Amino acid sequence: MVDSRDVARFAGVSQTTVSRVLSNSPKVKPETRDRVMRALAETGYSRNAVARAMRTRRTGTIGVVVTRITNPFYPEFIQVLSQHLDRLELRMTLWDAEGPGESNAVEAIRQGIVDGVIFTTALQDSAALREALQRRAPVVLVNRTVQGLQCDQVTSENHRAGHMIADYLLRAGHRRIGLLAGPPEASTASEREAGFRGRLAESGLLLHPEFIRVGDFTHEHGHESVRAWFGTGSRGPTAVFCVNDLIALGALDGARARGVRVPEDLWVVGHDDIQMSSWEAFDLTTVRQPIGDMVETALRMLLARIERPDKVPEFCRFPSELVVRGSTAHHPAQRALSAS
Amino acid sequence: MVDSRDVARFAGVSQTTVSRVLSNSPKVKPETRDRVMRALAETGYSRNAVARAMRTRRTGTIGVVVTRITNPFYPEFIQVLSQHLDRLELRMTLWDAEGPGESNAVEAIRQGIVDGVIFTTALQDSAALREALQRRAPVVLVNRTVQGLQCDQVTSENHRAGHMIADYLLRAGHRRIGLLAGPPEASTASEREAGFRGRLAESGLLLHPEFIRVGDFTHEHGHESVRAWFGTGSRGPTAVFCVNDLIALGALDGARARGVRVPEDLWVVGHDDIQMSSWEAFDLTTVRQPIGDMVETALRMLLARIERPDKVPEFCRFPSELVVRGSTAHHPAQRALSAS
DNA sequence: CTGAAAGCGCTAACAG
DNA sequence: CTGTTAGCGCTTTCAG
Numbered sequence: 001m002v003d004s005r006d007v008a009r010f011a012g013v014s015q016t017t018v019s020r021v022l023s024n025s026p027k028v029k030p031e032t033r034d035r036v037m038r039a040l041a042e043t044g045y046s047r048n049a050v051a052r053a054m055r056t057r058r059t060g061t062i063g064v065v066v067t068r069i070t071n072p073f074y075p076e077f078i079q080v081l082s083q084h085l086d087r088l089e090l091r092m093t094l095w096d097a098e099g100p101g102e103s104n105a106v107e108a109i110r111q112g113i114v115d116g117v118i119f120t121t122a123l124q125d126s127a128a129l130r131e132a133l134q135r136r137a138p139v140v141l142v143n144r145t146v147q148g149l150q151c152d153q154v155t156s157e158n159h160r161a162g163h164m165i166a167d168y169l170l171r172a173g174h175r176r177i178g179l180l181a182g183p184p185e186a187s188t189a190s191e192r193e194a195g196f197r198g199r200l201a202e203s204g205l206l207l208h209p210e211f212i213r214v215g216d217f218t219h220e221h222g223h224e225s226v227r228a229w230f231g232t233g234s235r236g237p238t239a240v241f242c243v244n245d246l247i248a249l250g251a252l253d254g255a256r257a258r259g260v261r262v263p264e265d266l267w268v269v270g271h272d273d274i275q276m277s278s279w280e281a282f283d284l285t286t287v288r289q290p291i292g293d294m295v296e297t298a299l300r301m302l303l304a305r306i307e308r309p310d311k312v313p314e315f316c317r318f319p320s321e322l323v324v325r326g327s328t329a330h331h332p333a334q335r336a337l338s339a340s
Numbered sequence: 341m342v343d344s345r346d347v348a349r350f351a352g353v354s355q356t357t358v359s360r361v362l363s364n365s366p367k368v369k370p371e372t373r374d375r376v377m378r379a380l381a382e383t384g385y386s387r388n389a390v391a392r393a394m395r396t397r398r399t400g401t402i403g404v405v406v407t408r409i410t411n412p413f414y415p416e417f418i419q420v421l422s423q424h425l426d427r428l429e430l431r432m433t434l435w436d437a438e439g440p441g442e443s444n445a446v447e448a449i450r451q452g453i454v455d456g457v458i459f460t461t462a463l464q465d466s467a468a469l470r471e472a473l474q475r476r477a478p479v480v481l482v483n484r485t486v487q488g489l490q491c492d493q494v495t496s497e498n499h500r501a502g503h504m505i506a507d508y509l510l511r512a513g514h515r516r517i518g519l520l521a522g523p524p525e526a527s528t529a530s531e532r533e534a535g536f537r538g539r540l541a542e543s544g545l546l547l548h549p550e551f552i553r554v555g556d557f558t559h560e561h562g563h564e565s566v567r568a569w570f571g572t573g574s575r576g577p578t579a580v581f582c583v584n585d586l587i588a589l590g591a592l593d594g595a596r597a598r599g600v601r602v603p604e605d606l607w608v609v610g611h612d613d614i615q616m617s618s619w620e621a622f623d624l625t626t627v628r629q630p631i632g633d634m635v636e637t638a639l640r641m642l643l644a645r646i647e648r649p650d651k652v653p654e655f656c657r658f659p660s661e662l663v664v665r666g667s668t669a670h671h672p673a674q675r676a677l678s679a680s
Numbered sequence: 681c682t683g684a685a686a687g688c689g690c691t692a693a694c695a696g
Numbered sequence: 697c698t699g700t701t702a703g704c705g706c707t708t709t710c711a712g
Contacts, residue, residue, distance in 0.1 A: 003688095003690085005690095014700080015690085016692090027697055028698085032698080046447065046450035047451060048451060049453045050390060050393045051704090053690090054391055054394050054704050055690050061453070068419075070415045072410070075412075078409050079408075079410055091433050091453065092434055093401065094432055095431075096419055096422040112390045113389045113390070113431065252621065256620040279559065279589070279593050280563075281592065281593050343705055356682070356685095360682085367682090388704090388706070391705035393706090394688050394689075394706070396706085452689095
């Protein structure tokens with residue numbers, strides 16, 4: 001493998017000059033630059049990124065941690081992020097951490113393998129995360145946040161989303177309402193749930209304990225829950241809020257399995273507006289977050305923090321909007337009438 | 341940041357000895373090792389992976405290139421790979437390359453950023469790939485392969501899958517058969533198509549040109565195609581083979597949009613058996629590949645090639661199996677009767 | 681069993 | 697504008 005010293009010899013300059021040309025230093029005589037450029041091309045030189053990283057203490061790679069990459073939300077997230085990184089000539093090291101796998105990523109920062117990490121699936125009690133922040137490791141939380149953590153964080157209006165959905169269901173006349181909750185340590189789940197229950201409570205509605213089920217962010221959770229509600233002879237809720245779309249898709253499938261008609265017998269609402277939610281098979285009413293903006297902001301924050309580790313942490317919450325589709329009646333008024 | 345020199349000072353040994361302890365060298369007196377271990381713990385040392393990589397010329401990171409991470413097939417792939425890598429204490433740098441983005445990954449090998457690359461979405465005519473191989477860059481192709489390329493490759497019986505499906509449809513009495521093909525440069529698409537058409541031809545069946553549509557591996561392709569076939573008043577095929585599941589899910593949704601009943605009016609068959617295919621909403625008949633084995637084999641090949649760049653390339657093709665579900669009649673005999 | 685010394689390929693003062 | 701020099705933190709001979 002040819003190194004910059006070889007190129008220098010070839011061009012008849014010092015190795016330093018080659019390095020200068022490579023980093024577009026303005027103080028190289030055009031003539032010399034040309035000669036070096038030619039030498040670069042003719043020798044087929046490629047810069048050794050590891051040696052470079054060793055000197056500069058920057059790898060040009062950032063870490064991304066997700067918890068279950070098969071949840072379609074994360075591929076959508078990664079796709080957007082990937083486009084930004086390409087543009088910036090940066091790279092992404094991905095960890096799909098089942099359980100508290102943040103430690104791998106945190107350790108990678110310490111080892112200088114990545115310049116910083118974006119966590120998409122932080123939990124409230126992550127020790128690894130707290131320790132990393134104490135060490136001023138460049139870290140950004142996006143999607144799931146952690147209350148009171150001195151850390152850059154980006155999310156959307158989860159609490160308000162819960163409000164919107166509660167209002168929407170109440171206004172349509174629903175009283176037998178179900179909730180498919182997520183892990184309470186996940187801020188997305190707990191905030192959406194709190195917003196939802198809070199608004200219902202304000203309207204004097206207390207959810208029937210049977211109609212609240214806690215589970216993972218999985219299709220199975222939605223599927224099993226709805227099947228349980230509508231088991232032989234039992235009377236389930238008339239509407240259900242699932243704290244994310246994957247659960248909601250499971251709920252729709254559970255309804256299908258039981259012959260429960262959506263939206264006639266059951267309204268289903270999710271959160272995230274993943275691409276699949278708009279497919280005919282589901283046509284899911286859900287809440288859309290501005291994922292592009294969220295990713296862009298998180299990345300910007302991370303890069304800024306890598307530059308200035310002592311920067312004061314930002315917290316950014318993006319607005320989200322209800323997207324009404326066929327899994328709830330398109331015209332709430334109709335439902336309100338028939339339910340009253 | 342504390343380095344191994346600091347640890348050495350702390351433990352009262354040479355920096356070399358610290359390095360030896362870190363790499364589990366057997367020739368360190370247990371007593372000394374203990375002392376170093378304690379120093380390691382007390383100083384909170386983390387090995388600088390970049391300096392290490394510079395010396396050893398190994399980063400412990402492998403690259404993975406996919407073409408559209410939102411195709412659920414790839415997350416499933418990555419999930420399995422990720423587990424293996426964790427176990428081996430390796431990492432993954434991911435490129436989601438829309439178009440011919442292999443060049444980023446190939447360049448990363450040259451720059452020493454990754455030790456090797458797994459390509460999941462190679463195309464027949466990738467110049468970057470050919471060039472990389474010429475340079476003996478450690479590269480493995482999995483899923484999509486390239487005919488005649490001197491390179492480790494792993495795939496499944498795509499051609500036979502086409503056969504199986506053709507046989508299955510013919511035996512059920514179908515004559516008006518559709519094909520939703522993929523990009524011809526993708527071996528998976530072209531092999532499945534060739535197998536399918538070949539077997540139909542052997543049975544004297546020539547596909548109606550209208551019933552063959554070429555597109556990307558997208559939901560939209562399937563969706564649009566079926567909608568076009570079953571537009572107002574037109575008579576579509578009675579069965580369709582989609583070269584992957586994502587297209588098939590689109591086809592199912594297109595059928596739904598047109599009020600075409602599956603399987604009564606239309607049989608739909610896919611390929612890959614992604615998790616979603618088994619969901620009630622789709623219940624898709626498809627072909628399952630042993631994805632775990634494929635990933636494991638590809639990784640093994642890559643690691644072997646990193647060790648021995650001149651190893652003779654292996655080509656590995658795994659068996660796959662037809663998984664019959666509700667998108668085709670569960671009892672082919674019934675259909676055969678009603679169609680005859 | 682342990683240490684001294686060399687150097688991976690690059691960038692960044694510093695000197696001219 | 698260009699070159700000399702000094703490391704970045706580690707692994708790895710080579711001596712002892």
